[in-house]
Amino acid sequence: MNSNDEKKLKDSVSAAFRKIDNGIEPTIFQEDWSRANASLEYSRQFEEKAKMDSFFNRLKRNIFSLPILFIAPMCLVIISIFIMLKRPIEPDFPTQPLINNTLTSLDPNKHWYATTDELLHVDVRQYETRLVTFVKYDPLSMEIK
């Protein structure tokens, strides 16, 4: 094929392709670009969710395949929670002896009689084990009746 023929061929083929291209309705760059951005954002969120799902699925599979590896630490956690709950509650202020040892001198098996101010000074442990009864209290005279 000589150069003249090749030029003619090129022109004809180019014209055919140009005609096809002219029939193509173009799209808008900004729209396509924004759509790509939105699609990327969506796929990122989707990937994060998929990662989480995959993690939990793997964990579930492992629990079923090797239960002892997960039961042992879980037992330890439960036991430590129980120990913490059983620990006596210490007041966060220094305990003081009551005025005239009113409460401490009483029989612990019987009812106590005390004002709320006095009760504030009672060791918290005593609240747990003993029954405290409030009697009539006159706030003006600050007397127990």
Place this chain on the structure above:
Amino acid sequence: MNEMTDSTLEVLEQHHEQAFKWAMSCCNYDREEAKDLMQSVYVEMISKKAVFRGESSLLTWLYTIIHRIGWRQSKKHKISCSSEKWMDTARELSGNSCEASKQIKNQQQSEDILVALKTLSVQQRQMIELVYYRDFTIEEAASITGSRLGTARTHFHRAKQNLAKSLKHLKEL
């Protein structure tokens, strides 16, 4: 919005129309597929999976990405690359063209060229399109289509031979 520079975006915007037309060509002129392809191309750019390193012109780089993703997409979606389908859509688009071509004097000649192009393999047709119509060199066309230079030359040479054989009855050529 993204980390691409404004100048790159401007250049992309300038080339968008041509890029979309190349995407259409890579998708056998299936408009929806081409739109998906362009979206995938831009996603790759925004997510920095495709980065322009200045090893070629930006247009060559853009065409290369479109071709590569288009090829991957066509494999994934099992898009038909039949010559018949190409011919039908190309004929339809040529018919839609409102601008009368100066080189092709009548509809019959246009039809003959389409028929001749239909006889080519996809690789040959793309080489002819890139070199003859889109004015790339054979080296650039090889880079765009991901072929070796020797293979690209062979495709181009055979495409020319086949076209010349198919169109030799046209007196106008």
